[in-house]
Amino acid sequence: MDSSKARLAVDIGGTFTDVAISLPNAGFVTTKCPTTPDDPVRGAMHGVSLAMERAGLGPADIGSFIHGTTLATNALIERKGATVGVISTQGFRDILEIAYERRYDQYDLYLEKPDMLVPRERCVTISERMTAQGDVHAALDEGSLDDILAVLDNHQVKSLAVCLLHSYANPAHELRLADLIAERRPELSVSLSSQVSPEIREFDRLCTTVANAYIKPLMADYLSRLEQELKQNGYGCPLFIITSGGGMTTLDTAVRFPIRLVESGPSGGAILACEIAKACGRDEVVSFDMGGTTAKICMIDDGTPQSSRHFEIARAARFMKGSGLPVRIPVIEMIEIGAGGGSVSGVDRLGRITVGPESAGAQPGPASYGKGGERATVTDADVALGYIDPDLFAEGLLQLDTTLADTAILRDIGEPLGLDAEESAYGISQIVDENMASAARVHAVERGKSLKNRTMIAFGGNGPLHATRLADKIGVNQIIVPCDPGVGSAIGFLNAPVSYEIVRSLYVTLDAFDDVSINALFAEMTDEATSIVEKGAGGDDIICRRTAFMRYSGQGHEIEVALPDRDLTTGDLPGLRDAYDTAYRQQYHRSVPGMQIEIMNWSLTASTPSPKPDTVSRVKAGQDATATRMRQAYVRQTGRAADVPVHLRHDLAAGHIVAGPALIVEAQTTTFVDAAWTAVLDEKLNIVLSKDGDQGGPAHG
Numbered sequence: 135m136d137s138s139k140a141r142l143a144v145d146i147g148g149t150f151t152d153v154a155i156s157l158p159n160a161g162f163v164t165t166k167c168p169t170t171p172d173d174p175v176r177g178a179m180h181g182v183s184l185a186m187e188r189a190g191l192g193p194a195d196i197g198s199f200i201h202g203t204t205l206a207t208n209a210l211i212e213r214k215g216a217t218v219g220v221i222s223t224q225g226f227r228d229i230l231e232i233a234y235e236r237r238y239d240q241y242d243l244y245l246e247k248p249d250m251l252v253p254r255e256r257c258v259t260i261s262e263r264m265t266a267q268g269d270v271h272a273a274l275d276e277g278s279l280d281d282i283l284a285v286l287d288n289h290q291v292k293s294l295a296v297c298l299l300h301s302y303a304n305p306a307h308e309l310r311l312a313d314l315i316a317e318r319r320p321e322l323s324v325s326l327s328s329q330v331s332p333e334i335r336e337f338d339r340l341c342t343t344v345a346n347a348y349i350k351p352l353m354a355d356y357l358s359r360l361e362q363e364l365k366q367n368g369y370g371c372p373l374f375i376i377t378s379g380g381g382m383t384t385l386d387t388a389v390r391f392p393i394r395l396v397e398s399g400p401s402g403g404a405i406l407a408c409e410i411a412k413a414c415g416r417d418e419v420v421s422f423d424m425g426g427t428t429a430k431i432c433m434i435d436d437g438t439p440q441s442s443r444h445f446e447i448a449r450a451a452r453f454m455k456g457s458g459l460p461v462r463i464p465v466i467e468m469i470e471i472g473a474g475g476g477s478v479s480g481v482d483r484l485g486r487i488t489v490g491p492e493s494a495g496a497q498p499g500p501a502s503y504g505k506g507g508e509r510a511t512v513t514d515a516d517v518a519l520g521y522i523d524p525d526l527f528a529e530g531l532l533q534l535d536t537t538l539a540d541t542a543i544l545r546d547i548g549e550p551l552g553l554d555a556e557e558s559a560y561g562i563s564q565i566v567d568e569n570m571a572s573a574a575r576v577h578a579v580e581r582g583k584s585l586k587n588r589t590m591i592a593f594g595g596n597g598p599l600h601a602t603r604l605a606d607k608i609g610v611n612q613i614i615v616p617c618d619p620g621v622g623s624a625i626g627f628l629n630a631p632v633s634y635e636i637v638r639s640l641y642v643t644l645d646a647f648d649d650v651s652i653n654a655l656f657a658e659m660t661d662e663a664t665s666i667v668e669k670g671a672g673g674d675d676i677i678c679r680r681t682a683f684m685r686y687s688g689q690g691h692e693i694e695v696a697l698p699d700r701d702l703t704t705g706d707l708p709g710l711r712d713a714y715d716t717a718y719r720q721q722y723h724r725s726v727p728g729m730q731i732e733i734m735n736w737s738l739t740a741s742t743p744s745p746k747p748d749t750v751s752r753v754k755a756g757q758d759a760t761a762t763r764m765r766q767a768y769v770r771q772t773g774r775a776a777d778v779p780v781h782l783r784h785d786l787a788a789g790h791i792v793a794g795p796a797l798i799v800e801a802q803t804t805t806f807v808d809a810a811w812t813a814v815l816d817e818k819l820n821i822v823l824s825k826d827g828d829q830g831g832p833a834h835g
Contacts, residue, residue: 138158138197139158139195139196139197139198139371140155140156140157140158140189140191140195140196140197141155141156141196141197141198141199141200141628142154142155142156142182142185142186142196142198142199142200142371143155143156143199143200143201143202143402143624143625143627143628144178144181144182144199144200144201144202144624145201145202145203145399145402145621145623145624145627146169146174146177146178146201146202146203146204146205146399147169147204147399147425147426147427147623148169148204148208148425148426148427148428148474148476148493148495148496149168149169149425149426149427149474149475149476149493149495149496149499149595150166150167150168150169150425150426150496150528150595151166151167151168151169151170151174151177151178151180151181152164152165152166152181152620152621152623152624152802153165153166153167153178153181153182153184153185153621153624154185154618154621154624154625154627154628155185155186155189155191155196156625156628157189162617162618162625162628163185163188163189164185164618164620164621164624164625164801164802165181165184165185165188165621166181166528166595166620166621166801166802167180167181167184167528168496168497168499168532169495169496170496170497171495171496171497172497174203174205174356175356175359175360175363177496178201178360179363179367192368193367193368193369193370193371194368194370196369196371197371198371198372198374199364199369199371199372199373199374200374200375200376200382200627200628200630201360201373201374201375201376201627202375202376202395202398202399202401202402202623202624202627203356203395203398203399204398204399204427205352205353205356205395206349206353206392206393206395206396206398207396207397207398207447209348209349209352209353210345210348210349210396210447210448210459211447211448213249213251214352215251215293215348215349215351215352216292216293216323216347216348216349216350216351216352217256217289217290217291217292217293218251218252218256218291218292218293218294218295218344218347218348219252219256219257219258219286219289219291219293219294219295220252220256220257220258220294220295220296220297220340220344221258221259221260221282221294221295221296221297221298221311222257222258222259222260222297222298222299222340223259223260223262223263223298223299224259224260224261224262224263225259226259226299226336227254227257227258227259228254228257229297229336229337229340230250230252230254230257230337230340230341230344231250231254232337233248233250233337234337234456236456238454238455238456238457239454239457246457248448248456248457248458248459249448249459250341250344250459251344251345251348251459252295252344255289256286256289256291258282258285258286260274260275260278260279260282260298260311261274261275261278262274262275262298262307263299264298264299264300264301264303264304264306264307265300265303266300266303266641267303268300268303268304269304270304270306270307274307274310274311276310276314279311279314279315279318280318283315283318283319291322292322292323292351293322293323293324293325293347293348293350293351294315294322294323294324294325294347295325295327295340295343295344295346295347296308296311296312296324296325296326296327296343297327297336297339297340297343297344298311298327298328299336301326301327301328301332302327302328302332302333302334302339302638302639303639305326305328305329305332308326308327308328309326309328311326312324312326323347323350323351323354324347325343325346325347325350326343327339327340327342327343329390329391330342330343330346330391330393331343331461331462331463331637332637332638332639333462333637333638333639333735334639334641334734334735335462337460338444338460338461338462339462341459341460341461342393342460342461342462342463345393345396345447345459345461346391346392346393349392349393350389350390350392352392353388353389353392353395354389354392357375357385357388357389358389360373361373361385372384372385372670373385374632374670375387375388375395375398376395376398376399376401376402376627376630377394377395377398377401377464377633378394378395378396378397378398378401378445378463378464378465378466379394379401379441379463379464379465379466379633379635380401380402380404380405380439380466380630380633381630381631381632381633381634381635381741382627382630382631382632382633382670383632383633383634383666383670384666384669384670387634387666393461393463394463394464396445396447396461396463396465397445397465397466397468397470399623400423400428400430400432400466400468400470400623401465401466401623401626401630402622402623402624402625402626402627402630403421403423403430403432403593403594403622403623403626404421404423404430404432404434404439404466404468404626405626405627405629405630406421406591406593406616406622406623406625406626406629407419407421407423407432407434407439407591407593407626408434408437408438408439409626409629410591410614410616410820411434411437411589411591412437413818414589414614414816414820416589416591416612416614417435417436417437418434418435418587418588418589419433419434419435419588419589419590419591420432420433420434420574420578420585420588420589420590420591420608420610421434421439421468421590421591421593422570422574422590422591422592422593422594422597422601422604423592423593423594423597423622423623424473424474424475424570424592424594424595424596424597424599424600425474425475425594425595425596425597426474426475426476426493426495426496426513426595426596427472427474427476427477427493427495428470428471428472428473428474428493429470429471429473429474429570429573429594429596429597430468430469430470430594431468431469431470431570431573431574431577432466432467432468432469433467433577433578433581433583433588434591439466439467439468440466440467440468440581441464441465441466441467442465442466442467443462443463443464443465443637443683444460444461444462445460445461445462445463445465446458446459446460446461447459447461462637464635464637464739467581468577469573469574469576469577471490471491471569471570471573472490472491472492472493473489473490473491473512473566473569473570473573474490474493474512474596475500475511475512475513475516475595475596476493476494476495476496476499476500476511476512476513477489477490477491477492477493477494477511477512477566478490478492478493478494478509478510478511479509479510479511479512479515479543479546479547479562479565479566480509480510480546480547481546481547481550481551485550485551487547487551487561487562487565488565489512489562489565489566489569490566490569493511494507494509494511500512500513500514500517500539501514501535501538501539501541501542502514502517502524502534502535502536502538502539502542503532503534503535504533504534504535504538507542508542509542509546510539510542510543510545510546510547510558510562511542512562512563512566512596513539513596514538514539514542514543514559514562515539515543515558515559515560515562515563515566516559516563516596516599517534517536517539518536518539518540518543518555518556518558518559519556519559519560519563519767519768519775520765520766520767520768520775520778521599521767521768521797521804521806522534522599522804523765523780523797523799523804524536526799526804528802540555543555543558543559543562544558547559547561547562556768556775559768560768560770563603566600567600567603567604567607568607570600570604571604571607571608574604574608575608582721585608585609585610586609586610588610588612589610589612589613589614590604590605590610590612590613590614591613591614591615591616592613592614592615592619592805593615593616593619593620593622593623594619594620594622594623594803595620595802595803596803597615597619597622597803598615598619598798598803598804598805598806598821599803599804599805599806600806601613601615601805601806601823602794602806602807602808602811602823603770603806603808605825606808606825611824611825612822612823612824612825613811613821613822613823613824614820614821614822614823615805615820615821615823616820617818617819617820618800618802619800619802619803619805620800620801620802620803621802629744629745630744631741631742631743631744632667632670632671632674632741632742633667633739633740633741633742634663634666634667634739634740634741635663635737635738635739635740636659636662636663636737636738636739637683637735637736637737638655638659638735638736639734639735639736640652640655640733640735640736641732641733641734642732642733643687643730643731643732643733644707644710644711644730644731644732644733645730647704647707649701649702649703649704652702652736653701653702655736656680656701656736656738659736659738660678660738660740663678663738663739663740664676664678664740666740667740667741667742670742671742674742674743675742675743676740676741676742677740677741677742677743678699678738678739678740679696679699679738679739679741680696680697680698680699680736680737680738681694681695681696681697681736681737681738681739682694682695682697682710682733682735682736682737683695683733683734683735683736683737684710684714684717684731684732684733684734685731685732685734686718686726686729686730686731686732687729687730687731687732692734692735693714693717693718693721694717694737695710695713695714695717696713697710710731711731714731756788756789756790756791757789757790757791758790758791758792758793759781759785759786759790759791759792761779761780761781761796762780762781762782762785763779763780764777764778764779764780765777765778765780765797766778767795767797769795769809770808770809771809771810772809776795778795778796778797779792779796779797780796780797780799781796781797781798781799782798782799782800783798783799783800783805783821784800786798786815786819787815787819788815788816788817788818788819789814789815790814790815791812791813791814792807792812792813792814793807793812793813794807794808794809794810794811794812794813795807795808795809796813798813798821805821805823807823810825810826811823811824811825811826812824812826
């Protein structure tokens with residue numbers, strides 16, 4: 135990539151579209167505008183034109199265009215994808231129905247099963263069979279394909295998922311089927327499990343392939359339209375897409391494997407939090423990204439986010455493992471809940487205030503937007519409590535109406551519970567903060583982590599607004615709000631490396647270590663991954679990282695263990711055993727001596743180097759900042775509204791101190807400094823908040 139040119143990033147969220155332009159050696163230009171759900175490309179290009187105008191740039195000044203979107207996720211959650219059919223090996227028609235052969239909640243008599251996207255009548259089989267070693271046990275029955283396609287035509291299938299038994303070991307039959315289908319039905323979109331998720335475990339592999347097939351036509355159409363729109367507007371730069379694993383990939387790869395984009399937008403926020411954590415010397419961090427539709431929480435240790443190979447989409451039961459559609463993709467592990475500024479509130483049958491997961495979105499949006507929304511939302515509550523200045527909201531692109539906010543809150547919350555507007559708004563605020571706190575606690579406990587002593591990095595359109603209130607609930611005493619937090623994910627995109635990860639299954643044990651086969655597999659994966667990364671590397675070096683997924687014999691899940699970046703030999707066996715035992719102890723606080731160790735999967739990640747962040751030195755508190763004006767806002771410690779100082783962030787300098795309660799307002803968000811908290815600006819103008827009485831203070835080092 136040309137480092138002499140500006141780089142442009144666009145993050146399309148459920149409510150707002152964020153744009154950030156990185157200028158060579160000159161910081162960022164950012165903007166935020168409402169998402170256009172009927173045509174996301176239109177809203178994205180509107181945001182791009184606003185940001186380009188502010189930056190004084192033309193299309194020729196842009197060296198790369200980086201894009202992340204929630205479109206893939208929303209299509210899966212809202213069930214707006216293609217009509218999918220499945221071809222599997224004869225005798226294995228019911229893989230989706232059988233699933234894991236267990237109920238995710240065995241005591242729920244009215245259990246709602248996860249929607250696997252493809253009913254049984256659209257699942258067909260073909261005679262063929264590969265062994266687990268990749269040998270042909272039964273030849274592919276090519277003559278039956280016409281009858282199979284006729285059945286799929288009957289069901290108006292537009293996209294096809296092909297998942298044959300043990301195709302991860304030998305994809306020959308799947309590849310042959312793809313060629314034959316292309317000859318007979320060239321308009322049919324086809325996803326092969328041996329390309330989408332070439333790993334053992336038939337159910338997970340099929341689910342991942344089905345999900346890919348479900349969104350593939352939609353994402354192909356969307357991404358091609360975006361590419362065309364950019365070309366028509368004079369942008370000749372390459373287009374990169376952010377993946378769920380936090381890297382950038384090429385357009386053609388994103389079109390082939392859109393399932394890798396399901397956490398595209400949120401991963402940018404995690405990248406930003408990692409960069410801030412490394413720059414500020416924070417080893418244990420929890421990132422908090424609250425937007426208009428959802429809130430995302432991610433644990434980050436030593437500048438690296440928690441990652442996973444397993445992810446569930448659209449869980450039928452909140453926080454209940456097994457109630458969603460499982461997919462196996464590289465993903466930054468975070469918990470995401472329906473708690474954003476647009477989350478709708480109400481009162482349930484038991485007289486309790488509820489918030490989310492339903493969202494008012496961008497259209498019609500919260501009641502205070504004045505765009506036809508009538509139901510009370512979190513943003514309406516923040517407006518009613520005085521935490522949002524209507525005149526400064528969203529760069530002045532939206533004029534908020536406090537009367538409409540009060541009216542909606544009184545109707546939906548106040549009248550059913552006998553409360554006034556202020557009490558009702560405070561109730562909404564408390565419930566949404568507690569929902570996020572509960573999610574954070576669950577996320578931490580499931581990973582054997584503690585939230586205490588962590589630094590929170592808060593961003594997103596609503597993150598800084600709720601950060602101190604959430605921190606009080608989860609026991610966090612330090613918060614960092616970076617510059618331009620309202621478009622944090624878009625800025626994170628600009629720090630993402632070009633990368634691609636491949637995982638392949640090859641079963642070996644340490645007692646029967648086949649280093650020749652392993653090295654041959656890695657050579658094949660390296661060629662494939664680097665060929666993809668080279669298209670966007672622009673001459674940058676490519677780093678390859680190797681990983682083994684290991685377990686004790688008989689266990690059901692593996693632990694990730696790093697491998698040396700070279701061919702393996704039998705001399706590496708003692709080191710591999712020690713590395714696995716160490717990783718196992720870290721996770722389970724013990725090891726199991728004498729057990730045979732198996733390796734199920736192997737991973738190769740090729741990537742360009744990540745930019746090294748500038749280190750931020752110790753915060754030096756200076757003089758108290760002078761408020762621009764005062765504003766009536768609710769102070770929960772006293773239970774009533776009071777005059778609260780309002781500071782404009784661009785007026786603050788390094789060392790300025792802002793004692794709570796106070797509001798620090800900027801173009802795309804507001805930081806609420808709650809009572810008992812103090813903010814100090816560091817040398818990079820990050821807002822560093824510390825709770826009064828915290829012995830660590832806002833300093834670090």
